[in-house]
Amino acid sequence: MTTDPADTSATPAPAAAGPAAVREAVSCAGLTYAFGGTRAVDDLDLGVHEGEVFGLLGPNGAGKTTAIRCVTTLLPVPAGTVRVFGHDAARERMAVRRLLGYVPQQLSADGGLTGRENVALFARVFDVPRRERAARVDLALRAVDLCDAVDRLAATYSGGMVRRLELAQALVSAPRLLILDEPTIGLDPIARTGVWEHINAVREATGMTVLVTTHYMDEADQYCDRVGLMHRGRVRALGTPEELRRGLAEREATDTLPTLEDVFRDVAGSGLDDNTGGGFREVRSTRRTARRVG
Numbered sequence: 001m002t003t004d005p006a007d008t009s010a011t012p013a014p015a016a017a018g019p020a021a022v023r024e025a026v027s028c029a030g031l032t033y034a035f036g037g038t039r040a041v042d043d044l045d046l047g048v049h050e051g052e053v054f055g056l057l058g059p060n061g062a063g064k065t066t067a068i069r070c071v072t073t074l075l076p077v078p079a080g081t082v083r084v085f086g087h088d089a090a091r092e093r094m095a096v097r098r099l100l101g102y103v104p105q106q107l108s109a110d111g112g113l114t115g116r117e118n119v120a121l122f123a124r125v126f127d128v129p130r131r132e133r134a135a136r137v138d139l140a141l142r143a144v145d146l147c148d149a150v151d152r153l154a155a156t157y158s159g160g161m162v163r164r165l166e167l168a169q170a171l172v173s174a175p176r177l178l179i180l181d182e183p184t185i186g187l188d189p190i191a192r193t194g195v196w197e198h199i200n201a202v203r204e205a206t207g208m209t210v211l212v213t214t215h216y217m218d219e220a221d222q223y224c225d226r227v228g229l230m231h232r233g234r235v236r237a238l239g240t241p242e243e244l245r246r247g248l249a250e251r252e253a254t255d256t257l258p259t260l261e262d263v264f265r266d267v268a269g270s271g272l273d274d275n276t277g278g279g280f281r282e283v284r285s286t287r288r289t290a291r292r293v294g
Helices: 064-071 093-097 115-125 130-143 159-171 189-206 217-223 241-252 260-272 279-293
Strands: 024-035 038-049 053-057 079-084 100-103 177-181 209-213 226-231 234-239
Touching (some): 024 064, 024 209, 038 053, 038 064, 038 209, 038 226, 038 234, 053 064, 053 217, 064 079, 064 177, 064 209, 100 159, 130 159, 130 189, 159 177, 177 189, 189 217, 226 241, 234 241, 234 260
Parallel strands (some): 053 226, 177 209
Antiparallel strands (some): 024 038, 226 234
């Protein structure tokens, strides 16, 4: 049998291409972590899509920072699995660390070093090749607009500049995943906006994934593609800020669109009582950080 090349009925048409599969930058399955008899993270399932800004929200004591520390390999993974771009955080810790930039709640900059020296130190810690270090340090400092202050001691920086310096420290290794734990704590609204502008500029230029924890609901609403609301060790609500706000409006049968803070309070419920304040050490540490950067 011969076939006319122009006769398209002789061969089946190719199947229509479906939507591209979403790739996971971070995947947690059944993650559990306990401090004594208290489960800080309780059978947590969580996925962060590659390239997105994902906000992990929740009251103090919800387990956010503990989960973050498992992702960054600062804590072991005693139960469940954590994968970062497919690498097992329990078995491939160095491979995971090479993919990360991390800005913790506590200050990581050294006030006795200049801005350039701080970032250069992190370049060495993250094993940036020696021949690339100077260029990478300059690039990271330019990305956060600190070129005019690179040779000043970090102790002379304002709160917003300190946070941008810590962002440069995290960016110097060109991470695929940037993890920010309360990155704007203690900053005034102008400084907070400036930090986020620099985060977004780098993200747009590089396509990196951002995982952030914050108590500022306006930040999460404005800057996060999706948010997960965590309470008592588990994610209780997940979606875009608009999806979560509209979902609450439907449940409450109201024509007024709730705020993300309303959703936060609805999900956390009793989690906003005095029993989940994070403990004396955490309160003291958070206040110290806010005081030093404020």
